[in-house]
Amino acid sequence: MSDDDDRLDEVAAELLSLPPARFTATRNERAASGGALGRRIAKLRKPTVAAWAVNLLVRDGQLGEAVELSRALHEAQDDLDAAELSRLGRQRRQLVAALARRAAELAAEAGTPLSASVADAVQKTVNAAIVDERAAAAILTGRLTAAVDLADLDAGSFGDAVAGSVPDIVPAPAAARDDLAARRARKAAERALREAERTRADAERELTASDRRLATARERSDRAGERVDGLRAELSKAEHDLAAAEEAVRAREGERADAADALRAAESARERAAAARDEGDR
Template sequence: MPSATDDLIQRLYEAPPEGFVASRSAAIEDARKAGDRATAKRLAALKKPTVAAWVVNLLALRRPELIEELVELSTALREAQRGLDGAALRELTNQRRQVVSALVSAAGMLARAEEPSIKLPLGEVEATLTAALAEPEIAAQVRTGRLIRAATYAGFGEVPRPRLRLVTDEAGTHAEDDDEGDEGGEVVEFPREKDADRAAERRRREYEQRHRELRRELSNAQAAEKRADEQLERAEAAERDAGHLVEDLDAELAELERRRTEAQADVARRKQARRLAERETAAARRQVGDVQAALEDLESDEPE
């Protein structure tokens, strides 16, 4: 059963991406206030999805049964490729186009219902769903509803056709197309069929070579993506730490400002007290002078 945190993460990835950062920050702050450091750390690791990834996430979260249909079709396509079943592959390829088109349409409707004014990169959505058909790993990522960027795949390639041949048995029974062959179970190949076989074999080799190249490119791109993600995580962590430092300094500055205001008020009170003391001192000195003068006058008039 999904936890409360899982439900929160699902809501984050269902909402339009423009509000993702603010919503994530608010959720992190709530977790920190609640003393839940593990949840705060988990939320801080979440990445903002692109618009295309968000559209695919909506489809996976709101219409998971459509994604399951996509996965079933993917399995059928791979089986047809392994079996070199050209007819089945052509039929499934046509079906693939129809399914992907229907899924893109459904995803677009969901996204527009959430954010009518947003510009939808449906080409990237289609590329991601097509990639999910080709790669089980991408399909698994799509199922989570937490994609952060669109995916691409070069295509399924050409599948070579089976070799065309005529096989006869010892009784001279015909096989295909009512063409006659030699006796004794011999395989008879026609020149044009040999040419077709060579062309198919060439296409197969080209496909395999291109597939290997693209797999290498994909591996390199994934490694670069991982490095970029790690760099982004470090940058985000540094940004959060810097933000927390600014918050702490702001709090210290506020405290210092309060103490400064109190000190200024105390200085004003002490200045007023000093001035009062100065006036009292001056009055006392005048009184001392007056008394001394009176005493001197009295002493000068003392009878002999």
């Protein structure tokens, strides 16, 4: 850029941070210097109240965190890190609301309280700075003449909303790029650690469950062993009782055989005696 371009950006940043009621008169004073730069200053448009409030926020240094969050959000999107996206989404909404409140405070301190509609336009502009790198570059110039709403922006053009030059993006410092690689490596390590911890927890739960199953199996085995021992003792006693009963049967069978022999001998003697009696009678 030429020296006039740089000077115009400086003057525009100064003028656009003034209360809107003072803009026109001060701009005309600065344009009275004449020359090409003076003519360009004379063409600067008065900012809307919302744009002016955001310019105050930029000069107050409150949008740096928003831009850094924007980079982190894009990084999480690139890495498809759902958990990080969810966390950053909540942080983004909280930050947008806080920055919008700070812009309203700055505007009120400068004598121009913001209406509800203007506050909404400020919030949309801050949100644009967070979610879009080119919007952040334009907004952080502190030279807004109109609020920025990404939903109404054509092809990402900020020429109508920024006085003076419009940067393409806000370059990240080398340290930030190094930090980005470090964060990605750290997040990868954290994901690996979380996965290892989940695997370890699963293994611990399975070991605990296996211990319970083993204890139950051992208890059942002990009970079954006790039953087997009891049955073996009963079987041994039953076998002993059987042997004794069989021996008693054999003894009784011998006694019966002797009694049967005695009966037969007695019947034979009786028959002989009866025969002898009958023979004497004749």
